Amino acid sequence: MTPPTILIVEDDPALRTLTARALQENGFAVKLANAAPEMWQALEVGQIDLILLDIMLPGTSGIDLCRQVRQKSAVPIIFISAKGSEVDRVVGLELGADDYLAKPFGTRELVARIRAVLRRGGLEKAPGEREAGILGFEGWTANLPRRELMSPSGAQVELTGAEFDLLVAFLDNAQRVVARERLIELSRARIGDSSDRSIDVLVSRLRRKLSGAGGAAPIVTVRGVGYMLNVPVERR
């Protein structure tokens, strides 16, 4: 099996080299670009599995670049930014980036994020599906690109990354039982949370957040197998 190829677009030479080394040590093939022209060249020449894109580049900004790439291909993009703000993150994700990584980042975090995005992109996403990304169920609205959940009353409901991934897994398998093992695998793929919380804790937290006024959350336990979202999901 050929290793996935990562294109690093970063204007700081030392950081570019260090990132490349870190990725190579973890079994990735790496291509380098210091700005937009080199990036386009690399995209034409060979197969790229993921772009690691610095948001602040000389010339074209990473944000514009991201938009342009999205018009041409569905290659996964992870934004790297020196701005660590949440608003920035949301903007990046909305533009079609698959994840957002703030500087400074460690090797472990970088590799885990790349693997998670590759897994998500490789397994579930058809190119057409990426655009929609807004799912509704029982009055709730999940915005996949922005990774946001809106309650029936229209309020933003804060979910942790792991909880959102869990919700997405349920939404993708609406009205089907999702095995506990599959959910554990999913939560392991998440990074940053170096906690040992069990999948059951995650599910109970998600249930608490999805509980409406008096109504219970639409997630049922299927004894001995796993969990199931027992309401229909509509794609918008």
Added chain:
Amino acid sequence: MIRPSVGLLGRIVAILLLAVTIEFAVSTYLYERASHVSVRDDEARRLAEHLIVARRVLNERPAAERREVAEELTTDRYIVGWSTETPPRPTIAPAMDSMRRQIVDWEPSLAATDIHLRLTSPGRTSVVSGDLRLDDGTLLSFRMREGVRTLDLAFGRVLLALIPAIALMLLSGVLIGRILQPLRMLARAADKLGRGAGGQGAPLIVPERGPGEVRHVTRAFNRMQARIGRLIDERTRALAAVGHDLRTPLARLRLRADAIRDDEVREAIGTDIEEMEAMVSSLLAFLGGEGDVEQPELTDLAILCANLADDAADHGRDVHYVGPDHFDCRLRRFGMKRALTNLVENALHYGERATITLHADPGQDVRIRVEDDGPGIPPESLELVLEPFVRLDTARRRDTVGFGLGLSIVARVVAAEGGELTLANRPAGGLCAEIRLPHCRT
């Protein structure tokens, strides 16, 4: 260029000139009126002459004819009568001493006749009436047909004189007030400057109006404001750029550190990098250098609070959330999350466990409390710690991460929501930080 103007002095002089002119005009008019009033002097004279004649005529006639003669003496102006006995003199009717004096002055012979004048009010108008004695002691009575117009002349005159004076004072007050209006606006703007009213650093441009001097001051103020704004902007941008640029070498350092084989050294460097990153983040958050302009949106505040507790618990810390499962509130959620995170981090830095409580009772302000079991803050420093760059443990131990901006950022976020942050020591020990959000009423 500032358009030529009469100037403050010129305007005040103009107002005074106007006042004096009006005063002069009104006074002249009043004197005119006063000479009108002195017609009364005239009237007294006429009455005196009539009385002298009537008295002489009646004195010459025998008693039997006097009544008829008196009737003949009655004219369009005066009613004259004759009687043998003194009519009761009403005590209430005010005596007309000044008019009597005028009469006696004109006809001194009337002084010996025991003349009495009084003001009677048979109907709505007051009428002068009176009597005097003839040589044989009988009584000649008289009454004017026409009523007296003004009763209390002296008071009326004072009032009349006061009206233009008061009007003038009011007019001058309004005019001078109008001239000073731009100055007052300037004062208000100067007062607001730097308090972050109307958005951070948004200049409060005062319109250039009014007299030349005031317009000069206003223009100078506006320019000064713009300069201060530019200065702050430049500094903020510079610091923000430094902050951002620091993150690239920090990222390099982090990746380099990962290559270090010695676990202990690697972890120590990792901690240092984290601390530096925390400092950069707090500085950028404090300066607004991340450049976010977050808009308020409907947010489930209860879940936001619960999340913070879950997150801390996942990292092995003892944090609990107490409150409703859901509570919707319109606010800047990333800012609020940052503020609450700072409070929880503070609580866990000084204490072992923390409790986040959300009070959302109907009809009351929403309150979020973060309580810890740490040592609290000396009462005299409760205000001080909200100031930026203040760290209470500088002297004792320097293990706090950051610049001492945590609580300042909280205070700023809460102020942006129109809320209030209060710190208090709990009776049971530990600190209680309370955020009160008035606009989030249920």
